[in-house]
Amino acid sequence: MLEARLEQAMLLKKVVDAIKDLVQDCNFDCNDSGIALQAMDNSHVALVSMMFKADAFSPYRCDRNIALGVNLVSLTKVLRAAQNDDVLTLKAEDAPDSLNLLLESVEADRISEYDLKLMDIDQEHLGIPETEYAATIQMPSAEFKRICTDLMAMSESVTIEANKDGIKFAANGDIGNGSVTLRSHSNVDKPAQNVDIELTEPVTLTFSLKYLVNFCKAQPLSERVRISLSSEVPLLVEYLLSNDKNSGHLRFYLAPKIGDEE
């Protein structure tokens, strides 16, 4: 039996909003350490991995492993009812055919309760090893989103080039080309605006911008985003679920484009 109380219902709403444009149906795997999700897009070139740690909830109780097969569009519809300060409680039986969502508004003394039908989803899980990346960039998530949407106007794909001079996002399209270059810098007043680049070796990779723009839908989750690159492995875009590291993360992986210079 699962019972998890989330102080901020909006947190789950943001997560679901970020994933729903990438994945249609997926399993929320609940166990005693928290609620995890791993899913791929239809083309299997991108992967999303979410971890809601037990610490993010108060209280959190899950005796047995439970897989909640959810259609994300349906879940979005339910979560649309959540208001900013609502507290969300998730409840499910051990072998559930529905997920119970309870939305409590402390201020308004209002309780909304929803039951969401679940489905059986056959999903394969991939083991993702811890990787030492050649380049890791931490930057404001809004900045990353802006770069991606701007370059999207030029081309379908972006080449990310990380070297000691900085990091360059370049797009080459029919109407011309454009690029954005960022250098490491720190803002003492607003540390959230810092751009931190860790580089062990220069790396250049090309990615589909449509996918990156899609990942950026997670931007409301967190002020910061961490982008990690290494040649020949998928790009990692990571958002923390809240500024507290113990809440969990939302990670996106995207396969680089190979041999297709555009």
Next chain:
Amino acid sequence: MARATRSKAASGSAAAKSSAATAPAPSNKSRYTLPTTATNPPKIFILPRKATSEARVVSLPNPRYNKPTRYLVCPETGIYEFTRITAPKSTPRSWLIDTSVNAGTGAENEEKPDPKKPESDDSEFGAYVTKGAELYLATSIDPVFLLLPALVSDETARGEGGKKMFVESDDYFDQLSKASPHFSEILRWGSTRQLLESRMATVCDTVDAGGEPMYRFSKEKLLTEMLSKAKRMSENSLPPSMEEKFVAKALEAPVLGLKREDTTTTNSSDSTPKVEPAESQSSTEAAETMTSHASEASTAATSAADEEATVAASALKASMQASPEVTKLQRLRVAFSFICSSYIVPSQVSQLKQQLSEQKKLVDFSPLDDYLAQVAKLRQEAASSRSMGDYSRKHVLDEEELMDRAEKKRKMEEDEKRKKAGESRGVKNLKKVNTSGMKKMSDFFKKKT
């Protein structure tokens, strides 16, 4: 597939004789086995009684496929080919061989080309069980087939200007010996050489040059020879399996329900010799009915043209009947092509067939051709009418099927809709993204077990 029966037009008497010894009863003369080894188990051969003890198995090129093939050559009585008969794969059988019964009498103990083994060896292995129930049947083969490759080949007897020359038989034999070392050996045995030369003369023009006969291959003679073989083969009835498949089937006209009724009233019903499957019928019976029909037909019709006219008339009225004459021609044609396809190289076969169709005076196939053309026409009509019938029948079915289909379609559409509804705009848009050059995630990350 094992060929159960193989008619030998060349020497029918020998074939009959050997088939008398066919039964694996303890008939002591017809039992041959090879020495037993793990890799080479004993094989069972049935040899003709008239073959002498001097007969040997030799390897000669197959006249049709030009591959070395084993033949039994007897210095006195001629050359025999082996036909392998096997049980079908679905019903495996095996041989239980008891050699002790006739260990002493086995004067004709025969191995493959190897020399004779002492008889004691024979009794040594006593009873033996073989895995495959293969039976090798030796039946006479006309040596002329074995000579044909040399006779028709371009190498020998090619004079200046590409014209065939008269050549001594030795030249032909030399060429054959090149292909098979055994050939020169068998030439020295008994009357083999005389036999080969006499057979060679039947398909060659000959001249006498200083007491030595010279030979030149003649296509016309070959055709006459083959045709006479085919005639002998088809004289009575072909083996039942061939008769059924190639004669009855080929001549069978399609049954057109209503017209069929007329048939029985206008024609005497017994004039259809093979409406029923011929399998239960013994071949001699069939032959008898055939001959009686032939005589009836000859009294009724004076000329082939008349016969054809009546055939056509009755055929039109009564969805076709093969006249005895037509059946006979079909049989002849089947026999001819069987001989050709068994013993003669394909290139030569096409020439022979062309010659056969050109030389009307040898045998005129036109009644058969006319009949077959008519059958083909009828079949086409029947097929088209049947497909029309199917069409209308389908319509009747459709009443229910249509409902079913509509139901299914509706369900499918609903499913689709639901799926679409469960698909966000972002997911839809991502489907359009060009993912060429992007590897799948499973290429990077291993599946968790």
